[in-house]
Amino acid sequence: MRIARLAPALAIAALSVLGIAPTASAQATPVPGTDVQPIIGGGYATNAPWAARLFSNGRQTCSASIIAPTWILTAKHCVSGGGLSFRIGSLDQTTGGTVANGISVQSHPSSDLSLVRIDRSVGGTYARLGQPGSVSVNQTVQVYGWGATSQCGSEANCQSRYLKVADVIVTGGCRDAYNGSAICARRGNGITAGGDSGGPMVANGAQVGVASTSDRQTTTAYTNVTAYRSWIQSIAGV
Template sequence: MRLSRLAPAIAAVGLSVAGLVPTAAAQAPAPVPSTPAATSAQPIIGGGYASNAPWAARLFSNGRQTCSSTIIAPTWILTAKHCVSGGGLSFRIGSLDQTSGGTVANGAGTYTHSASDLALVKLDRSVQGTYARLGQPGSVQVNQSVQVYGWGATSQCGSEINCQSQLLKVANVTVTGGCRDAYNGSAICARRGNGITAGGDSGGPMMANGIQVGVASTSDRQTTTAYTNVTAYRSWIQSVAGV
C-alpha cells in the first residue's frame, strides 16, 4: 500500500472533521508490497491484534498481499484508489487471518473517485456477513480517539512486504483535524497513539465508535497518518454502491 501518502491539519475541538479547513499533504504514499510474505511479527507498527472485525477484508492483487479494505454491502468493497491499479483483485472477507478462513471473492468491477483516494470494488458474487457501517458528517471529532485496522507492515523494515502481518492489527490514534489524502482529496489526519499505520494498511478503515469514517491513504510511519474522509464522500459511495 502507499502509506507514505498522509497529511495533517489542526482545528478547534468540537468541530466535525468534515468542516475543517485542510492543509496540504506532507507525506508521500507507501509503496504497495509486490511479493507475498507471511510473518509472525505484528502489523500496524505497534498496536495489538484485532479480536472483532467481521467487516475486514484483505486485498490481494494478482494473488499478492497488497492492501486492506472493508466490505460495506453484500457485493461491495471499500478501499483506497491507489490499491486497485494493479488489477487481478481478490479479497478474503470476514477472517482476522489473511491466510485462511472467511470467504474469498473476486473483484468484478472497479470504480474510483476522480479526486480522492477512494475506490469501490464490485464482487463477483454476494457475500453474507457483517458489513461496515459508514459515517455521516459529524461522526468524528477533533481530539477523538479512533481505531485503525490493517494487515500491513509491523515495523520500518526496509522492504515492507517482508514484515506484513498474518493477523489483522488495530491501533488507537487521535484525530488532529482535516488534511489532504494522496490525491488531494478531503482526509482526516491523526497522530500516533499506541500504534501507526504502514505499508499494507492502505485502504483499511478508521473506525469512530464502531462506524467507518476513513480509508487509509498515507502515513509517515512515525507520528502522523491520513485517512480519506468517508463522511465527505457519502453521496459518491451511495451513487455507486447504493449504501
C-alpha cells in the same frame, strides 16, 4: 465539534501512500500473543467481520472493508495493479472467511477512494459508514489493517498475517494522496504502514475513513468517508 482543515504547516508531502508494490512475497508474522507488534505498535484485532484483505494478482497489497453484499471499499491507489481478489471476514489473511474476485472498479475522480464490485454475494456483517460531523478533533479512533509491523527495509517482507488494530488521535482535516478530503491523526498506541492502505478508520463503531498516507512514525491521513457518502451511496447503495 466538526473537523476543521489543518493549517498549511502540516506537510502532507512528507507522507507516502500505504500500499505495497506487488513485487515481492510477504512474510507472515507469528501468531497472536508473540512479542512482534502489528501495524507499528497497536495489537491484534479480535472482532472485525467486515474486514477484507486485498490481493493483486495473488500478492497481498492492501486492506479493505466490505460495505454491502457485493461491494468492497478501499483506496484508489490500491486497485491499479489489477487482478483483484479479497479474503473477507477472516482475521487470518491466509485462511477462513470468503474469497471473492473483483469484477469491476469505480474510483472517485478526486479522492483516494475506490469501490470494487465482487463476483459473489457475501453475507454477514458489513462495515457501517459514518455520517458527516461524526468525528471530532482529539477523538481517539481505531485503525485496522494487515500492513507492515515495523519500518523494515521492504514493507512487503514484514506484513502481518493477522489483522491489526491501533488507536490514533484525530488532529483535524487534511488532504489525501489525491488531494481529496481526509482526516489526519497522530500516533496513539500505533501508526499505520505499508499494506494498511484501504483499511478503515472506525469511530464509535462506524467507518469514517480509508487509509491513504502515513509517515510511519507520527502522522497518518485517511480519506474522509463521511465527505463522500453520497458518491458511495450512488454506487453501492449504502
